Amino acid sequence: MDWICGNLADYRGLLGSGCIGVEDGFIRSVRKAPGRGRVRDYTGTGYIVSPGLIDIHVHLRGLEYSYKETEETGGRAAAASGITLVIDMPNTLPRADNRETVRAKLEALSRAPVDHGLFAAIPRDPRRVEELLSEAIAGFKVYPEDLYERSGGVKGALSSGSLVVLHPELPEAGSAVAEDLVSREAHRNCGFEAAAVEVLAGMGGGRVHVTHASCRSTIIAAKKHGYTVDVTPHHLFYSTLTGAGCMYRVNPPLRPWHEPSWLVYMLLEGLVDAFASDHAPHALWEKSDPLYCSPGIPWLESWPWLVYRLVSVGALDLSEFLWLASRGPAVVAGLEDYGVIREGARGNILVYDPRAVWRFPGPAYSMARHYPSTMARMAGRPIEVLVGGETVFIGGEVIEGVRGVNPFTWRRP
Numbered sequence: 001m002d003w004i005c006g007n008l009a010d011y012r013g014l015l016g017s018g019c020i021g022v023e024d025g026f027i028r029s030v031r032k033a034p035g036r037g038r039v040r041d042y043t044g045t046g047y048i049v050s051p052g053l054i055d056i057h058v059h060l061r062g063l064e065y066s067y068k069e070t071e072e073t074g075g076r077a078a079a080a081s082g083i084t085l086v087i088d089m090p091n092t093l094p095r096a097d098n099r100e101t102v103r104a105k106l107e108a109l110s111r112a113p114v115d116h117g118l119f120a121a122i123p124r125d126p127r128r129v130e131e132l133l134s135e136a137i138a139g140f141k142v143y144p145e146d147l148y149e150r151s152g153g154v155k156g157a158l159s160s161g162s163l164v165v166l167h168p169e170l171p172e173a174g175s176a177v178a179e180d181l182v183s184r185e186a187h188r189n190c191g192f193e194a195a196a197v198e199v200l201a202g203m204g205g206g207r208v209h210v211t212h213a214s215c216r217s218t219i220i221a222a223k224k225h226g227y228t229v230d231v232t233p234h235h236l237f238y239s240t241l242t243g244a245g246c247m248y249r250v251n252p253p254l255r256p257w258h259e260p261s262w263l264v265y266m267l268l269e270g271l272v273d274a275f276a277s278d279h280a281p282h283a284l285w286e287k288s289d290p291l292y293c294s295p296g297i298p299w300l301e302s303w304p305w306l307v308y309r310l311v312s313v314g315a316l317d318l319s320e321f322l323w324l325a326s327r328g329p330a331v332v333a334g335l336e337d338y339g340v341i342r343e344g345a346r347g348n349i350l351v352y353d354p355r356a357v358w359r360f361p362g363p364a365y366s367m368a369r370h371y372p373s374t375m376a377r378m379a380g381r382p383i384e385v386l387v388g389g390e391t392v393f394i395g396g397e398v399i400e401g402v403r404g405v406n407p408f409t410w411r412r413p
């Protein structure tokens with residue numbers, strides 16, 4: 001058995017000084033002192049030993065978008081920031097709405113150094129939903145155009161009992177008449193987000209999660225229907241005042257400053273279920289035309305420690321952070337054995353220094369170069385990261401050769 005000892009914490013808060021014993025990828029024992037085997041002892045260092053972080057909304061690209069990012073480069077970026085499980089999105093090329101592409105994506109994801117899942121896209125033919133259900137997917141992702149063009153498939157996904165993740169915008173939001181960021185925000189306004197939640201709710205009951213809520217009205221609409229909801233670091237911390245260039249072009253768009261203020265308020269009030277980054281890497285040339293550049297902000301290598309500033313200033317409790325960045329996303333995804341320190345849970349562990357204050361120097365592993373968080377002040381810093389008990393990050397570097405698993409092969413969505 002491998003033991004990791006120190007100041008343990010999870011979403012229940014600080015658990016005290018103790019040791020976690022991991023064997024064959026899972027936590028087998030949690031006790032005061034280590035048993036026989038290899039011991040890593042962080043007792044007395046001031047570091048915190050917590051479950052690995054989880055990001056349920058990332059775009060690792062791959063396939064024909066491998067020039068933007070791959071499952072391996074994005075997976076390393078995740079490991080470097082303490083994220084040990086990512087769930088990938090299906091707006092790939094080709095689109096992951098069929099068995100062949102889903103299998104190709106799962107195969108590529110199996111080479112990532114962190115645990116991983118994949119949402120399938122809604123197929124045009126509703127009868128194909130059934131075929132995707134027999135693959136090890138995390139659920140389905142519903143994009144705005146699916147609500148109109150693939151409504152049969154959306155209804156099939158809802159009634160299947162799988163997790164259905166909604167991108168809450170309507171296709172009409174895409175027909176902006178002016179493309180500068182402030183005009184875009186006015187066209188793709190908050191009303192479209194709440195309306196998209198209502199349109200989906202009108203299509204039948206199901207297990208729904210609303211992702212990247214950028215407005216308070218989206219969270220209210222989601223909660224009205226009993227849905228879970230996540231927020232991104234950019235919709236929390238950036239606004240239309242932050243920047244006007246391509247770096248800040250994203251869907252849904254950044255909002256006027258009062259919306260991020262509301263999001264932080266609702267987060268602190270406990271109305272948000274998870275953080276999710278919407279890590280959206282692009283090539284630099286796709287991020288250069290000021291009006292028509294590709295939307296998306298890359299985050300995987302930095303976001304937890306930007307968000308941790310809320311803990312370091314005393315706004316968010318440690319337990320709340322470990323809920324929003326680990327246990328909450330696990331529960332949303334239906335993964336009861338993630339995001340918690342207890343016997344039987346997956347041996348994904350993060351050791352971090354809660355006192356560290358530093359500036360993010362820019363990505364070392366992610367292929368994306370357009371990180372707006374480059375040189376931003378960070379609070380808290382990963383020291384060691386373990387996936388299934390194996391060290392994947394230590395001494396500031398990602399270790400080669402570690403492979404994550406897909407928990408949806410043993411947990412059906």
Ligand code: DOR
Nearest residue numbers: 059250251252280295296
């Ligand atoms: O900004 C975004 N980028 N929003 C999306 O919905 C998609 C994503 C991407 O895939 O680049």
Ligand code: ZN
Nearest residue numbers: 057059089278
């Ligand atoms: Zn996305």
